[in-house]
Amino acid sequence: MKGEVYYGKGIRELEDQYPDLYELVTDMNETVWDGKILDxxxxxxxxxxxxxxxxxxxxxxxxxxxxxxxxxxxxxxxxxxxxxxxxxxxxxxxxxxxxxxxxxxxxxx
The missing domain is CATH 1.20.1290.10 (AhpD-like)
Structure with missing residues (x-):
């Protein structure tokens, strides 16, 4: 979802504790919510x-x-x-x- 809004508990903790995993989640989020085919x-x-x-x-x-x-x-x-x-x-x-x-x-x- 645009703006890095995450609903799963614990995702924000990744940002400080495991930045590589947080980046992976953020990249996946942007890939899924791209609006290329379905708006x-x-x-x-x-x-x-x-x-x-x-x-x-x-x-x-x-x-x-x-x-x-x-x-x-x-x-x-x-x-x-x-x-x-x-x-x-x-x-x-x-x-x-x-x-x-x-x-x-x-x-x-």
């Missing part, structure tokens, strides 16, 4: 779908929040992604992700 917005929507389908509340919240704040992605666009999550991963993952979306939107109002 960055589409890539972000895919990331939301993946984290939501895994029912990972922390990652889903962070992906949704940054999608709205950084890219201006709308609630309707995110709900479209969550519809695919419902179809492919079931009601629990969908329901949890929808709750997360609504809580993020509430805190932004």
């Amino acid at each position: 960055y917005k589409t890539q972000k929507l895919i990331a939301i779908g993946i984290t939501a389908s895994r029912a990972d509340p922390r990652a889903t919240k962070k992906q949704i929040k940054s999608a709205i704040e950084v890219l201006g992605i709308s609630k309707d666009e995110i709900v479209d992604v969550l519809r695919v999550v419902l179809l492919t991963s079931g009601m629990p993952a969908f329901s949890k992700s929808l709750q997360i979306l609504n809580s993020v939107l509430e805190t932004m109002d």
Whole structure:
């Protein structure tokens, strides 16, 4: 993700303790989020779908929040992604992700 925003715990510790590994993660991050074929917005929507389908509340919240704040992605666009999550991963993952979306939107109002 642009700007070296990492959601995994421990990544920042790499910067001081293992700079070579931190550089590797940073390079990989820039390679993945390059927007060459799929634009960055589409890539972000895919990331939301993946984290939501895994029912990972922390990652889903962070992906949704940054999608709205950084890219201006709308609630309707995110709900479209969550519809695919419902179809492919079931009601629990969908329901949890929808709750997360609504809580993020509430805190932004």
